[in-house]
Amino acid sequence: MSALYEKIGGQATLDKVVDDLYKRILADNTVNTFFAKTDMAKQRAHFTAFVAQLLEGPKQYAGRPMDKTHAGMNLQPQHFDTIAKHLSDAMAASGVPAADASAAMARVANLKGAIVNK
16 A cells, blocks of 8 residues: 555545535635636546546546646635645545645645646
């Protein structure tokens, strides 16, 4: 069980984390406007597939690269940090062990440059 995807609990845990994440995001007025016109079912599916792949799980993400996906959104570092904190909190609430959540968040942090100021 070496892949981070498996360590966090696989698909069942990832689904829980992503559902919790979007509840947190949509309740947060500092970032929910970015999702105002978003098909949330499609967004959840895309993000779940992306994170699964990021954590060395199934390669099922077929979306655009992060810089293309976020082009024109003008996400700022504080927006990225807020959403990352919601993701970290969602992992903790879903029972992901702290060390594994930390490792997952390090991978997410590596994407910041491809997401902010686009």
